[in-house]
Amino acid sequence: xxxxxxxxxxxxxxxxFAVLGWRAWQIRQASPQWxxxxxxxxxxxxxxxxxxxxGSGHDMHMWHSEVRYRYVVQGQSYTGNRLRAFGYNHSxxxxxxxxxxxxxxxxxxxxxxxxxxxxxxxxxxx
Numbered sequence: 001x002x003x004x005x006x007x008x009x010x011x012x013x014x015x016x017f018a019v020l021g022w023r024a025w026q027i028r029q030a031s032p033q034w035x036x037x038x039x040x041x042x043x044x045x046x047x048x049x050x051x052x053x054x055g056s057g058h059d060m061h062m063w064h065s066e067v068r069y070r071y072v073v074q075g076q077s078y079t080g081n082r083l084r085a086f087g088y089n090h091s092x093x094x095x096x097x098x099x100x101x102x103x104x105x106x107x108x109x110x111x112x113x114x115x116x117x118x119x120x121x122x123x124x125x126x
Contacts, residue, residue, distance in 0.1 A: 028085035031112050031125035039071030039111040042079070044103045046096035049089065062089040063096040067103060071111040073118040080111060080121040 048061035067083050083099075090096040103109055103123060114120040 024085045027082075027114075027120065027122065028126060030114070031085060031122050034112040034122075034125060035115055036110050036112045037071050037073060038108050039069045039080070041103050041105050041107055041109045042068040042070055044068075044100040044105055046090075046093045046100065048093070061093075062091065063093050064089055065096045065099045067100070067123065069103075069109055069111060069121075069123065071113070071121065073113055076118065078113070078119050078121065080113075080119075080123075082120075082122050084122050084124040084126070 044065070044067045047064045047066045049064050064087060065083055067081060069080050071078055071080065083103075088099070090099070109123060111121050111123060112125045
C-alpha cells in the first residue's frame with residue numbers, strides 16, 4: 001500500500017469517528033427535551049470488551065452494557081439499542097450489571113426518541 005493510500009485511509013477513519021462523536025454529542029444535548037413513550041426491554045447484558053493482560057497472566061476486560069428494546073411511535077414499531085448518547089466502559093461486570101438493573105428484560109421501559117427521527121432513541125437522556 002502506498003504512503004498516499006495510507007494517509008487517505010487514516011483521514012477517512014478520523015472523519016468517521018468525528019462524525020459519530022458529533023452525532024452522539026447532538027443526541028446528548030437534545031435528548032432531555034425529547035418526548036417519550038413506554039416500550040419493552042428485549043435484552044440487557046454486560047459484554048466483555050478489550051481483553052488485555054495485567055502483566056501477571058490474568059485476563060482483564062472492560063465491560064459495556066448492551067441493550068435492545070422495542071417501542072412504538074405513531075403506529076410505527078422501532079427497535080432501539082442505545083442506553084444513552086455515549087456508552088460507558090466499566091471496569092467490572094458487576095458495574096455494568098448495576099447500570100442495567102433498572103432495565104429488566106420483559107418489563108416496560110421509558111424510551112426517549114427524536115421527534116424528527118423516531119428511530120433514534122435512548123433510555124437515559126442527557
